[in-house]
Amino acid sequence: MEDLIWYLLLVLSLFAGFSWYVAGEKGRDQNSWLILGALFGPLALFAVGVIPAIPTVSPGKTRECPTCGEVIKIQAQACKHCCRDVEPLEEGAV
Structure with missing residues (x-):
């Protein structure tokens, strides 16, 4: 036993x-x-x-939304969290 x-x-x-x-x-x-x-x-x-893997985003390709402060991609034209329009930036601009 x-x-x-x-x-x-x-x-x-x-x-x-x-x-x-x-x-x-x-x-x-x-x-x-x-x-x-x-x-x-x-x-x-x-x-x-x-379960799927958590997607990772490299730190140099993201920025904060100026309205809500959530992390979004540099090329984003609208924030996926607050749905506000944002100016897209070039990758070297941040």
Whole structure:
């Protein structure tokens, strides 16, 4: 019986580790997925595997909206957050 418990702990640790790794590769919170992987095992690994990655935008290609202060792309002609018109800038202008 004791061997079974150690085996289950090992398997759940592996699922937790893989969930942690996949979450990091997709830009998700690794600590939360580590806990979920330890609690739910293969279900958490499957879930983190099918959710889309968080898109990353390079810092030099964004600016703040002058009206609402949210981050928008340099080439934006309207803010996607407040829907106000903004002047598009060239990439080297910021």
